[in-house]
Amino acid sequence: MRTLTGIQPSGTLHIGNYFGAMQPAIEAQAQNECFYFIADYHSMTTLHDPAERRTNTLSVALDWLACGLDPKHSVFWRQSAVAEVCELTWLIGSLTPMGLLERAHSYKDKTARGIPASFGLFAYPVLMAADILLYNSEFVPVGKDQKQHVEMTRDIAIKFNQTYGETFVVPEEQIRANVATVPGLDGQKMSKSYDNTIDIFGAEKPLRKKIMGIVMDSRTPDEPKPDADQNIAIQLLKLVAPADVATDYENRLREGGLGYGDLKKGLFEHYWNYFATYREKRAELAGNLDYVEQMLSEGAERARAVASDVLQRARKATGLA
Numbered sequence: 001m002r003t004l005t006g007i008q009p010s011g012t013l014h015i016g017n018y019f020g021a022m023q024p025a026i027e028a029q030a031q032n033e034c035f036y037f038i039a040d041y042h043s044m045t046t047l048h049d050p051a052e053r054r055t056n057t058l059s060v061a062l063d064w065l066a067c068g069l070d071p072k073h074s075v076f077w078r079q080s081a082v083a084e085v086c087e088l089t090w091l092i093g094s095l096t097p098m099g100l101l102e103r104a105h106s107y108k109d110k111t112a113r114g115i116p117a118s119f120g121l122f123a124y125p126v127l128m129a130a131d132i133l134l135y136n137s138e139f140v141p142v143g144k145d146q147k148q149h150v151e152m153t154r155d156i157a158i159k160f161n162q163t164y165g166e167t168f169v170v171p172e173e174q175i176r177a178n179v180a181t182v183p184g185l186d187g188q189k190m191s192k193s194y195d196n197t198i199d200i201f202g203a204e205k206p207l208r209k210k211i212m213g214i215v216m217d218s219r220t221p222d223e224p225k226p227d228a229d230q231n232i233a234i235q236l237l238k239l240v241a242p243a244d245v246a247t248d249y250e251n252r253l254r255e256g257g258l259g260y261g262d263l264k265k266g267l268f269e270h271y272w273n274y275f276a277t278y279r280e281k282r283a284e285l286a287g288n289l290d291y292v293e294q295m296l297s298e299g300a301e302r303a304r305a306v307a308s309d310v311l312q313r314a315r316k317a318t319g320l321a
């Protein structure tokens with residue numbers, strides 16, 4: 001089973017990214033043939049600083065490799081290294097109805113948030129469909145909020161197949177039923193937009209300060225807290241601490257006798273230890289960027305081997321070859 005995952009080079013990754021998307025995607029390597037690409041073409045709709053794009057793209061590569069993406073068992077590359085995706089975007093875009101694109105949630109959401117409307121932003125779903133169809137992807141793991149992207153890809157593929165003959169594999173969305181919704185430091189969903197994140201690879205001192213700064217209520221340590229399971233620190237602790245340790249902290253908080261300061265200290269220590277191996281691996285990779293570039297280059301060659309066949313099939317079907 002071949003799955004495909006696109007990774008936006010949008011800056012520093014946090015533990016919400018890790019538990020919500022990275023961990024399940026990386027674990028999928030054990031069962032599936034996984035294709036992972038860094039979506040640097042997609043970033044051009046909102047990011048216009050070339051240096052920042054290069055930095056973010058390399059940072060994403062380091063982060064995913066450090067967290068367990070194995071380029072020997074998966075295909076990992078920069079989207080822009082396989083330019084065939086641009087030609088396929090035109091081939092399928094020529095059949096894509098305007099009405100379909102006008103219904104895209106992502107376009108409406110981004111323009112509503114003040115991002116200037118552009119061809120790239122409007123045609124984003126067509127490039128995304130080309131990403132998926134170019135690699136004969138059978139399944140695309142997404143959250144429920146991204147289901148429409150795969151549905152649009154299916155519509156585009158079916159219309160192309162009906163017009164020109166069977167050309168593309170029609171993919172299916174793979175909805176992750178148990179995607180972790182990680183709370184941020186303020187209780188909202190963890191997001192860079194809310195400035196409430198805990199970075200995976202940040203420096204120790206500022207991260208300790210962030211966690212120790214989590215705002216709690218005014219109850220004293222001795223007061224029982226029957227709502228202990230709703231405590232932000234407890235919810236985060238359940239992600240990074242062994243189950244029995246997290247349960248012990250929760251019980252002590254519920255019964256009374258555990259101070260919030262001690263709880264936050266425990267959270268920091270378990271968080272810091274959880275990602276310790278990943279931090280060491282990332283530092284090692286950052287000291288050997290030639291290796292990282294080689295892995296991305298080899299991944300692009302493997303991706304291109306599939307992409308060129310699919311593109312030639314589409315060219316032939318449309319009378320271009």
